Amino acid sequence: MENQIFQFGRELNEVQLYYQPVDEFDKTVKTRYEKMSADIFRNAGAGANWVAGEIANLIKRKAAAGEQCILGLATGATPIGVYTELVRMHKEEALSFKNVITFNLDEYYPMLNGSAQSYNFYMDDVLFNHIDIPRDQVHVPNGEIDKEGIFNYCKQYEALIDSFGGIDLQILGIGRTGHIGFNEPGSQLDSQTRLIMLDALTRRDAAKDFNGLTKVPKAAITMGVGTIFKAKRVLLMAWGEGKASIVKKALEESQCDAVPASYLQRHRDVKFVLDVPAASELTRVKNPWLVGNVEWNRYWIRKAVVWLCNKLEKPILKLTNRDYNDNGLSELLAWYGSAYEVNIKVFNDLQHTITGWPGGKPDADDTYRPERALPANKKVLVFSPHPDDDVISMGGTLKRLVDQKHEVHVAYQTSGNIAVADDEAVRYLSFVKSFTRSHDTNEGNLQDVIEDIRKFLLENKKPGGIDTPDVRRMKSLIRRGEAKAACRYVGIRSKNIHFLDLPFYETGMVKKNPIGERDVQIIVNLLRKVKPNQIFAAGDWSDPHGTHRVCWEGIYQALQIVKDEDWLDDCYIWLYRGAWQEWDLDEIQMAVPISPEELQNKRNAILRHQTQMESAPFMGDDSRLFWQRSEDRNRTTANLFNKLGLSEYEAIEAFVRYNV
Missing domain, CATH: 3.40.50.1360 (Rossmann fold)
Structure with a gap:
């Protein structure tokens, strides 16, 4: 049991919250706090x-x-x-x-x-x-x-x-x-x-x-x-x-x-x-050992120890038998005999998640590494629900993958056009109008289109109204340009940038259509074209009706279609989280340290998305800009690792592996 629980090798679980058996949360579980x-x-x-x-x-x-x-x-x-x-x-x-x-x-x-x-x-x-x-x-x-x-x-x-x-x-x-x-x-x-x-x-x-x-x-x-x-x-x-x-x-x-x-x-x-x-x-759900017996496995042991460390504000290796006994974890001690045995195993387990080689380290023993060493140069496909989620969520890792000579592709699943504020669109229009006039291009039709768009945005659009197709196209192009600029900054080649423009998104409203066959087929076509060794995708599904969750559903359905193809046998799928939330420490299966210089580079890539700064319509209830949220989140993750007694880093980007 011991080796099975703490071996970090290839048998990694899916995201814990999404693979727990339903009956583990049924009425038979004690609910004394509810x-x-x-x-x-x-x-x-x-x-x-x-x-x-x-x-x-x-x-x-x-x-x-x-x-x-x-x-x-x-x-x-x-x-x-x-x-x-x-x-x-x-x-x-x-x-x-x-x-x-x-x-x-x-x-x-x-x-x-x-x-x-x-x-x-x-x-x-x-x-x-x-x-x-x-x-x-x-x-x-x-x-x-x-x-x-x-x-x-x-x-x-x-x-x-x-x-x-x-x-x-x-x-x-x-x-x-x-x-x-x-x-x-x-x-x-x-x-x-x-x-x-x-x-x-x-x-x-x-x-x-x-x-x-x-x-x-x-x-x-x-x-x-x-x-x-x-x-x-x-x-x-x-x-x-x-x-x-x-x-x-x-x-x-x-x-x-x-x-x-x-x-x-x-x-x-x-x-x-x-x-x-x-x-x-x-x-x-979160601390079942406080309400009843737990079938201890690698996940629950790590979760319990991290919880105990946070509660007592102690690093892992300083936890004592008394700490476990006084906080409802005596059953865990009974399995291993002493706090020392549990501590060292959980410490090593977490230590093995940390890697500076998110694509795998060539010519290295990968027994306890989150990613395999071979192939040394991997094809990497990063799915980004919106045109900025890639750099917000994993900009440091993205740059690291490029620098370590992997073939990195980025697929932007939606146009993100509704997230361009009308004022930003008018600003771009003014530039285009002035540019075409100054060059005497005789683009009369273009000028008419520009004028129609300007009049709609400034005079005719009602609060919450739906943009016209021309307006949506223009806003989509604005976001494409920003995405390309961010990709250029981190070194991704133009031919490896894919704008999928999934049809489910193109309603012009916040409310989107359900994911459909056309959406899934677009993703399937790209997967078969790239045949990646690594896939990164958004795993922040806190809103079940949000774009990120729908985009994941499209990827999931596409993976079910291709799951028997040979290339997928040699493909690891990693889930990141972005501006809205982070993985809990006990869930993280790959932690990529980010240096101060790399964090600054990540900020610069995010800043290429100018329309998503102060004037972005969907900032949520957080007053910080997206680059600020991202940096704070990455620094917090590094600080949590450090408090557990692990190495101190400037920032960390975190991932959980998903098994098809």
């Missing part, structure tokens, strides 16, 4: 399908009894999978909604009901337009109500819910502030339907849907916590690592108005429905 029922599903799709099934069963039971089914519905990214499955059930299984009456939780205010950002539009788009529900049985708060009439309107909305005997089943998401509906921190347990000011974090999270924070409404109409509490049953869904910390607070900590979702601890029938990443901070 104050509400929670079911954990392997992925968001499985969880959403289960919720859809519960809704469908309720509708059928009510219909069979000749009763109406009163549903409370949520909006946003979280319930989309539920609505997709319900539409499928209606079309393929004849699920009828004729006995259903719906009440939506909330709506931005002020908001035109026909606006692409309104929840009225959202519900029509994802559900109501595709099922047989009578329109007079649909109720979504009206964002067009005059402010003077809002108080009475909210009272009437509340009374209408009560007139049907209350909601039978309420589905919820949870915001990163802990809000349910738009009940922000400070909302009271007995609050009713009302107008509420939105928290700054909630508005920042919504900025991507409005093409910028300044365009996000500052208020919303929402059902109150008390309104939600009247529901006979509540199902709260959360997907992705981004929700993990707030899920832990709501489920495991005491109820308080700072986390409105924690009030649900008082509800008589509530269940949290989570995917594994959203549950990753729960004690039974």
Whole structure:
């Protein structure tokens, strides 16, 4: 057992959060820290399908009894999978909604009901337009109500819910502030339907849907916590690592108005429905030795020791028997007899992840190295979801691979055009217009196109509006130019730069299409053309509906198609993370040290993406620029290694290996 657990050779596991057996998180696991029922599903799709099934069963039971089914519905990214499955059930299984009456939780205010950002539009788009529900049985708060009439309107909305005997089943998401509906921190347990000011974090999270924070409404109409509490049953869904910390607070900590979702601890029938990443901070998932027995393997041993080091602020080799016994890890000592034995093995295990040769070191013993020595000069294919993720996430490693004479290809999966601010596009237009005039090119048609684009951006485009095809093309070219400049800086040859422009992305909106056969075939064609020995791809999947996750899904499906081809037998697949999150130390399987000079070079490559500096529309809730986030993340990773007693480096880029 000992050798099997700590051998670092070729039998590396997939990303731990995505390969745990489902039954490892089922109801039989002790949940002493959780104050509400929670079911954990392997992925968001499985969880959403289960919720859809519960809704469908309720509708059928009510219909069979000749009763109406009163549903409370949520909006946003979280319930989309539920609505997709319900539409499928209606079309393929004849699920009828004729006995259903719906009440939506909330709506931005002020908001035109026909606006692409309104929840009225959202519900029509994802559900109501595709099922047989009578329109007079649909109720979504009206964002067009005059402010003077809002108080009475909210009272009437509340009374209408009560007139049907209350909601039978309420589905919820949870915001990163802990809000349910738009009940922000400070909302009271007995609050009713009302107008509420939105928290700054909630508005920042919504900025991507409005093409910028300044365009996000500052208020919303929402059902109150008390309104939600009247529901006979509540199902709260959360997907992705981004929700993990707030899920832990709501489920495991005491109820308080700072986390409105924690009030649900008082509800008589509530269940949290989570995917594994959203549950990753729960004690039974993150520290299972605190709630029961653990089947100790290499992953859990490393995780437990790193956790203990961080808790006690001690390096690995200074942990004592007393440290293990006092912190719930006596069972681990029983396996090995002493802290020394465990410490030295985990120390060596982590030490073996560190390498200055991300493509493998030629003519070296690679028994304990994360990458194999042969072939000495590898074909490397780096997939980048957007035109800057490569240098943000692994710019130092990218340069190292080039300098160590590997044949490096970069494939930009999407155009990234919606991330170019309108002001940036106008700036480029002004240059082109001046340039063509100064050279007397007689490009009359080009001038007309330029003028049409300029007029659209400056005069005709509505907040959150969709760009015209010409505008999207221009913004795509802007990002291509920046990507090429960054590639040139790190030494990647022009012929090895691939712009895939996957079709799923080209909607002109934040909402994208699902990955399709055309997208997958484009990736398959590139894989067969390059036949790489190494693949690097984005593994930051915290948002299950984000571009990074969809891009990975395309790669995953492509790999399933080519998995029996000979070249893949000699291919390692490494997952990186970028500007939004980093791998936990206990997950890292290859750590590439970055010197101060290399970190500066990485910054310079990121700075080639000028449109993604201060004016980038999708900066999220982090005020730092992308190069600052990247440097801070890499320095933090190096510091964590150092605190465990390992070598001190300026920065480290981290990777986890994925097995097909």
